[in-house]
Amino acid sequence: MTTITLPAVAKLNLFLHITGRRTDGYHNLQTLFQLLDSGDELTFTLRDDSDIVLSCNDAALVNEQNLVLRAAHMLQQYSSCTKGCDIYLDKQLPMGGGLGGGSSDAATTLLGLNKLWQLGLSNDELAALGLKLGADLPLFVRGRTSFAEGVGEKLQPVDLPERVYLVVTPDCHISTAEIFQHPDLIRDTPCISAEQVLTAHWQNDCQPLVERLYPIVAITLQWLVEYAPCQMTGTGASVFAAFPDQTSAQHALAHLPPSCRGFIAKGVNQSPVWAALADTE
Numbered sequence: 001m002t003t004i005t006l007p008a009v010a011k012l013n014l015f016l017h018i019t020g021r022r023t024d025g026y027h028n029l030q031t032l033f034q035l036l037d038s039g040d041e042l043t044f045t046l047r048d049d050s051d052i053v054l055s056c057n058d059a060a061l062v063n064e065q066n067l068v069l070r071a072a073h074m075l076q077q078y079s080s081c082t083k084g085c086d087i088y089l090d091k092q093l094p095m096g097g098g099l100g101g102g103s104s105d106a107a108t109t110l111l112g113l114n115k116l117w118q119l120g121l122s123n124d125e126l127a128a129l130g131l132k133l134g135a136d137l138p139l140f141v142r143g144r145t146s147f148a149e150g151v152g153e154k155l156q157p158v159d160l161p162e163r164v165y166l167v168v169t170p171d172c173h174i175s176t177a178e179i180f181q182h183p184d185l186i187r188d189t190p191c192i193s194a195e196q197v198l199t200a201h202w203q204n205d206c207q208p209l210v211e212r213l214y215p216i217v218a219i220t221l222q223w224l225v226e227y228a229p230c231q232m233t234g235t236g237a238s239v240f241a242a243f244p245d246q247t248s249a250q251h252a253l254a255h256l257p258p259s260c261r262g263f264i265a266k267g268v269n270q271s272p273v274w275a276a277l278a279d280t281e
């Protein structure tokens with residue numbers, strides 16, 4: 001096996017409760033991560049030397065800060081592996097939109113290179129390595145729709161109905177750090193237990209602040225709520241709504257405001273990356 005192609009799917013935060021601020025500046029949160037069935041795609045090809053070379057359909061993404069390269073270098077160093085690879089990233093997800101695309105690309109890189117380089121690392125090892133790159137990495141390494149606590153790394157799988165989502169991203173960039181640093185952020189939501197996840201009130205504590213600071217997000221939510229109940233994911237700017245079927249989601253998508261990007265995806269309990277990895281065996 002010298003080439004592997006794997007998906008890197010998006011996530012939604014069906015709720016995002018911020019329960020407190022930690023001494024290291026980060027916030028404790030409780031969230032319900034819903035994995036989607038679509039996103040980016042990565043192709044890994046073994047090289048004859050130990051170089052790691054990234055190419056991408058968006059040339060602006062080819063730089064050392066790309067989480068794909070950072071994950072690949074980290075894995076190579078951690079495992080003392082002398083093999084290299086070419087990586088092609090087919091970027092489809094909006095960036096910085098609260099969909100976790102960068103984290104998902106990095107997690108798929110850890111899973112793909114663990115296989116291509118025949119390292120035999122466990123999922124626990126890969127999730128712990130991934131956490132060094134971002135709070136959402138362990139979710140995508142484990143690949144299960146989950147209730148998460150801590151900064152998002154303490155995960156409990158949850159089975160949800162596989163619903164159809166319309167995801168809409170307004171044309172604005174929101175800095176996660178700016179939202180978490182803001183004095184007006186809701187950061188005192190009472191903790192719920194894992195048993196309360198399905199019955200709790202699902203809200204995104206970042207949403208009122210983001211709607212105020214970025215009116216385009218509020219306007220997009222006002223448009224979407226005409227079709228279905230909707231919410232923001234992560235620290236924005238993407239918003240989403242669940243629909244009973246593809247047809248009704250398509251109907252809303254057809255009326256998308258001109259400045260927005262949108263796509264329809266199915267919520268899944270298990271990331272397709274696992275089926276794709278199994279196919280490589």
Ligand SMILES: C[C@@](CO)(OP(=O)(O)O)[C@H](O)COP(=O)(O)OP(=O)(O)OC[C@H]1O[C@@H](n2ccc(N)nc2=O)[C@H](O)[C@@H]1O
Nearest residue numbers: 025026027098100134135136151152176177180234235236
């Ligand atoms: C809050 C979530 C929910 O999914 O937002 P999205 O990024 O998906 O929108 C994520 O956990 C975000 O994870 P990630 O995007 O990896 O955040 P990081 O780069 O680690 O953090 C950026 C900055 O946000 C703040 N931060 C982040 C996460 C957290 N639990 N508490 C924080 O206070 C910190 O100031 C940090 O320096």
Ligand SMILES: Nc1ncnc2c1ncn2[C@@H]1O[C@H](COP(=O)(O)OP(=O)(O)O)[C@@H](O)[C@H]1O
Nearest residue numbers: 065066067095096097098099100101102103105
């Ligand atoms: N492979 C990648 N895909 C997307 N963004 C990346 C990638 N590597 C690094 N980044 C950086 O990470 C930031 C957050 O990206 P992303 O994961 O898409 O958003 P979010 O954390 O809001 O869900 C981007 O603005 C970009 O600067």
